[in-house]
Amino acid sequence: MKIKSADFVMSNSSVAHCPSDPIPEYAFIGRSNVGKSSLINMLTQRKSLAKTSGRPGKTQLINHFKINKNWFLVDLPGYGYARVSKKDKKTFQKYITEYFLKRSQLLSAFVLIDIRHEPQPIDLNFMAWMGENQIPFSIIFTKADKLKPKAIDRQVQAYLKTMTDDLWEEAPQYFVTSSLKAFGRDEILSYIDGINIEFYKQQL
Ligand code: GTP
Numbered sequence: 697m698k699i700k701s702a703d704f705v706m707s708n709s710s711v712a713h714c715p716s717d718p719i720p721e722y723a724f725i726g727r728s729n730v731g732k733s734s735l736i737n738m739l740t741q742r743k744s745l746a747k748t749s750g751r752p753g754k755t756q757l758i759n760h761f762k763i764n765k766n767w768f769l770v771d772l773p774g775y776g777y778a779r780v781s782k783k784d785k786k787t788f789q790k791y792i793t794e795y796f797l798k799r800s801q802l803l804s805a806f807v808l809i810d811i812r813h814e815p816q817p818i819d820l821n822f823m824a825w826m827g828e829n830q831i832p833f834s835i836i837f838t839k840a841d842k843l844k845p846k847a848i849d850r851q852v853q854a855y856l857k858t859m860t861d862d863l864w865e866e867a868p869q870y871f872v873t874s875s876l877k878a879f880g881r882d883e884i885l886s887y888i889d890g891i892n893i894e895f896y897k898q899q900l
């Protein structure tokens with residue numbers, strides 16, 4: 697899929713105020729600093745469409761970006777950022793959960809996992825919650841440029857094994873990416889394109 701246009705639409709903290717366009721939507725979620733905003737810039741090939749930072753806790757709102765005038769990419773705040781106050785954390789959590797439970801346009805979420813890290817309870821619990829609530833998601837392993845190919849394979853296989861040993865009958869679909877090297881871009885865009893095509897077919 698070619699990205700012909702990528703436009704920032706709005707930021708807000710309530711699902712009630714998200715854009716009402718009945719078009720396919722995809723959201724990026726994961727721990728603070730995992731690379732959600734960077735990935736949106738990499739996919740759209742726009743350097744600073746989504747705001748990124750070396751400091752965790754940069755994205756604090758629900759941000760809608762309209763792509764090719766017919767689907768949305770959504771950048772969300774990260775979870776698990778220790779330095780956010782308890783009160784703020786609760787507020788974030790409330791609108792992130794509300795977003796996933798109520799946003800009917802959402803066709804698939806992407807849960808981002810830093811490929812260097814061992815499976816963390818916070819991510820596994822979040823995916824279990826997505827499963828319980830029947831919210832479709834796939835995994836995006838980020839920052840693959842930090843590891844050699846063999847280590848990438850090892851980390852991915854170990855991660856998926858943790859999931860199937862634990863709760864899941866099948867490992868979810870996954871992608872390996874590097875925003876720095878634009879690695880994994882075509883795979884994610886063609887996955888989205890496939891879902892969009894099905895969606896628009898059903899509208900006919
Ligand atoms: P929050 O908005 O705070 O939740 O973070 P985020 O998940 O949006 O992360 P962001 O995209 O802001 O990136 C965090 C840091 O990781 C930045 O310093 C990025 O440059 C770096 N980063 C993101 N993706 C990659 C990658 O693929 N490779 C490397 N080496 N660094 C990356």
Ligand code: MG
Pocket residue numbers: 732733734747748754755771772773774
């Ligand atoms: Mg961000």
